[in-house]
Amino acid sequence: MPSSASIKDVAAAAGVSVATVSRVLNDHPSVSPDARARVMAAVDSLGYRPNAVARSLRTDQTRTLGLVISDVLNPYFTELARSVEEEARALGYSVIIGNADERPDLQDHHVRTLLDRRIDGLLVSPTDGGSPLMLDAARGGTPMVFVDRWIPGVDVPVVRSDGRAAIRDLVAHLHRLGHRRLAIIAGPAATTTGSERVTAFREALASYAIELPDFYIGQGDFQAGSGRRVTDGFLDLPEPPEVVFAADNLMALGALDAIRARGLRVPDDIALAAFDDIPWFVHTDPPVTAIAQPTTELGRAAVRALVDRIEGRPPASVTLPAHLVVRHSCGEPRSAQPPTSMERRAQ
Amino acid sequence: MPSSASIKDVAAAAGVSVATVSRVLNDHPSVSPDARARVMAAVDSLGYRPNAVARSLRTDQTRTLGLVISDVLNPYFTELARSVEEEARALGYSVIIGNADERPDLQDHHVRTLLDRRIDGLLVSPTDGGSPLMLDAARGGTPMVFVDRWIPGVDVPVVRSDGRAAIRDLVAHLHRLGHRRLAIIAGPAATTTGSERVTAFREALASYAIELPDFYIGQGDFQAGSGRRVTDGFLDLPEPPEVVFAADNLMALGALDAIRARGLRVPDDIALAAFDDIPWFVHTDPPVTAIAQPTTELGRAAVRALVDRIEGRPPASVTLPAHLVVRHSCGEPRSAQPPTSMERRAQ
DNA sequence: CTGAAAGCGCTTACAG
DNA sequence: CTGAAAGCGCTTACAG
Numbered sequence: 001m002p003s004s005a006s007i008k009d010v011a012a013a014a015g016v017s018v019a020t021v022s023r024v025l026n027d028h029p030s031v032s033p034d035a036r037a038r039v040m041a042a043v044d045s046l047g048y049r050p051n052a053v054a055r056s057l058r059t060d061q062t063r064t065l066g067l068v069i070s071d072v073l074n075p076y077f078t079e080l081a082r083s084v085e086e087e088a089r090a091l092g093y094s095v096i097i098g099n100a101d102e103r104p105d106l107q108d109h110h111v112r113t114l115l116d117r118r119i120d121g122l123l124v125s126p127t128d129g130g131s132p133l134m135l136d137a138a139r140g141g142t143p144m145v146f147v148d149r150w151i152p153g154v155d156v157p158v159v160r161s162d163g164r165a166a167i168r169d170l171v172a173h174l175h176r177l178g179h180r181r182l183a184i185i186a187g188p189a190a191t192t193t194g195s196e197r198v199t200a201f202r203e204a205l206a207s208y209a210i211e212l213p214d215f216y217i218g219q220g221d222f223q224a225g226s227g228r229r230v231t232d233g234f235l236d237l238p239e240p241p242e243v244v245f246a247a248d249n250l251m252a253l254g255a256l257d258a259i260r261a262r263g264l265r266v267p268d269d270i271a272l273a274a275f276d277d278i279p280w281f282v283h284t285d286p287p288v289t290a291i292a293q294p295t296t297e298l299g300r301a302a303v304r305a306l307v308d309r310i311e312g313r314p315p316a317s318v319t320l321p322a323h324l325v326v327r328h329s330c331g332e333p334r335s336a337q338p339p340t341s342m343e344r345r346a347q
Numbered sequence: 348m349p350s351s352a353s354i355k356d357v358a359a360a361a362g363v364s365v366a367t368v369s370r371v372l373n374d375h376p377s378v379s380p381d382a383r384a385r386v387m388a389a390v391d392s393l394g395y396r397p398n399a400v401a402r403s404l405r406t407d408q409t410r411t412l413g414l415v416i417s418d419v420l421n422p423y424f425t426e427l428a429r430s431v432e433e434e435a436r437a438l439g440y441s442v443i444i445g446n447a448d449e450r451p452d453l454q455d456h457h458v459r460t461l462l463d464r465r466i467d468g469l470l471v472s473p474t475d476g477g478s479p480l481m482l483d484a485a486r487g488g489t490p491m492v493f494v495d496r497w498i499p500g501v502d503v504p505v506v507r508s509d510g511r512a513a514i515r516d517l518v519a520h521l522h523r524l525g526h527r528r529l530a531i532i533a534g535p536a537a538t539t540t541g542s543e544r545v546t547a548f549r550e551a552l553a554s555y556a557i558e559l560p561d562f563y564i565g566q567g568d569f570q571a572g573s574g575r576r577v578t579d580g581f582l583d584l585p586e587p588p589e590v591v592f593a594a595d596n597l598m599a600l601g602a603l604d605a606i607r608a609r610g611l612r613v614p615d616d617i618a619l620a621a622f623d624d625i626p627w628f629v630h631t632d633p634p635v636t637a638i639a640q641p642t643t644e645l646g647r648a649a650v651r652a653l654v655d656r657i658e659g660r661p662p663a664s665v666t667l668p669a670h671l672v673v674r675h676s677c678g679e680p681r682s683a684q685p686p687t688s689m690e691r692r693a694q
Numbered sequence: 695c696t697g698a699a700a701g702c703g704c705t706t707a708c709a710g
Numbered sequence: 711c712t713g714a715a716a717g718c719g720c721t722t723a724c725a726g
């Protein structure tokens with residue numbers, strides 16, 4: 001087991017003190033070339049690797065970021081997580097991901113675990129309105145930034161995208177196609193993205209003098225199962241909506257399931273649009289009209305804000321625009337070939 | 348900052364020694380009820396949380412598992428990662444995920460980082476045939492198990508699924524539909540899943556006296572871009588294949604992109620099948636015939652094997668069967684409604 | 695049942 | 711340029 005050698009073994013093998021070993025390992029300038037060479041040789045021959053746990057205890061920093069997301073299985077969050085890890089790595093940090101599965105209790109579990117591990121900073125996309133633990137954490141000493149979703153009234157930078165303009169574009173698109181009975185599958189009201197998307201949708205409809213009655217607002221939880229249940233409910237209405245707008249891609253998948261289970265077709269029988277765009281939407285039957293967030297940029301910006309905070313620079317909140325990607329699920333004519341998923345991702 | 352209180356502060360507040368505090372925190376039996384109560388009260392009022400870093404250094408265990416996967420953006424691996432975290436949590440472990448993005452250098456980076464952090468055990472799905480570092484790690488002191496992919500000749504338990512029977516079923520299905528020119532988009536030959544799927548495909552074809560010529564074997568890397576390039580190559584052949592079998596779901600996505608970019612239709616112009624099934628395959632145009640792995644069970648079994656090894660019990664390799672899910676992308680008639688993604692996932 | 699003390703593997707003033 | 715020593719926050723024999 002080469003990895004069990006400690007700094008003491010290296011010092012002994014090199015004939016120097018542990019202080020000197022530590023210095024060469026940390027590129028401290030005041031080490032003689034000779035000592036440096038002997039230490040390096042000892043490190044190599046012993047296969048020595050510094051113990052990060054010991055180092056963290058001593059330096060009081062772990063060079064680790066925590067990321068608590070609502071649902072790893074949601075492609076939007078998977079992509080966000082990937083971007084976060086990439087940027088963090090570039091800045092010399094590791095990231096530990098906690099998957100809350102849209103469950104506040106699980107979210108708290110991960111926040112607690114991460115805090116116990118003394119991560120240097122925490123990135124979170126809160127599943128709810130803020131548990132006592134989360135609030136404590138936000139007020140406590142650990143640098144924190146919210147990404148995608150946030151908790152109002154808490155003094156923490158927020159990195160997110162604003163979908164309101166894109167939702168207005170979507171509603172304009174829908175209205176132009178003649179749709180007047182529009183329904184939404186909402187996310188949990190306790191999440192900002194859950195409530196904001198409904199509000200933005202309602203406001204956009206209002207500018208066309210269209211109401212959003214309660215029976216056209218289905219309460220989902222950002223997971224596929226709820227999209228299915230809500231859509232079933234819409235379809236059972238005496239006057240079902242002409243369009244269903246799912247507030248995330250997973251609920252859109254559930255909606256597709258429900259529509260398909262009844263032998264109905266999109267967009268002929270009912271139109272569908274989704275918040276969050278993913279590569280598969282290009283290839284679904286039909287391709288789904290969606291609102292795309294600049295996910296990679298969001299992840300990058302969130303990490304930069306957090307690292308700024310950790311390293312003593314003033315962090316900035318950032319809001320990036322989302323945009324509408326029109327495809328065929330709302331009834332528009334099949335004319336030009338839309339870009340493929342590869343092209344779209346490259347842009 | 349409540350989290351900055353240390354065990355010393357708690358001891359002072361409770362009027363006991365740090366040893367006693369440690370004992371109540373660790374549920375050691377020999378503590379008087381009175382001392383216990385005073386300690387608990389102090390813990391509460393200080394908002395004390397034990398420092399996991401210090402504890403790990405002292406106990407030489409981190410209660411953490413490392414998981415190095417080839418690509419988080421691949422839904423198969425995302426689901427695997429989720430299952431791993433879930434089972435690990437049930438057993439009292441955390442997991443740190445390293446995403447190799449199919450790059451051996453990144454894989455090594457994560458293995459190194461994880462080892463430096465002194466994780467208790469390592470789960471890996473190797474991206475290549477085994478870098479020196481990986482080989483060292485496998486021979487070294489850290490408990491390890493391979494999941495999905497493995498490195499031949501290394502004495503490490505393997506938890507994976509065997510797709511050979513399902514590939515035979517697929518070829519039978521394809522043959523019955525009259526297809527005779529079959530091509531495969533392979534994964535990297537340096538990965539076991541990359542080479543095995545080609546071998547199994549070739550053997551299955553052989554039993555129908557069909558050859559698998561080199562020009563019908565496209566070299567991919569399990570990512571969408573390669574699926575697209577390879578498919579383009581197939582389509583440019585003087586005699587293109589009638590069927591393309593993608594060795595994973597991402598390359599199938601790339602294939603769909605390529606086919607679509609030429610204005611061709613699946614299955615009329617060319618049939619498509621994929622290894623790895625995902626919820627979206629139910630809703631693609633057309634629904635994709637795929638080979639499904641018992642992903643959740645794989646993740647669970649891998650964690651159990653690793654924890655067995657960590658805790659001194661003999662770990663067992665496990666091999667689970669994959670199975671064919673026939674949908675419409677190979678040309679079969681559209682008759683009965685296939686199950687929705689929800690139903691399929693529940694079974 | 696309890697506490698003083700050693701020690702896990704590092705880093706870093708401090709003194710030389 | 712170098713080393714002895716202190717100390718990060720815990721746990722755990724050891725002695726009482």
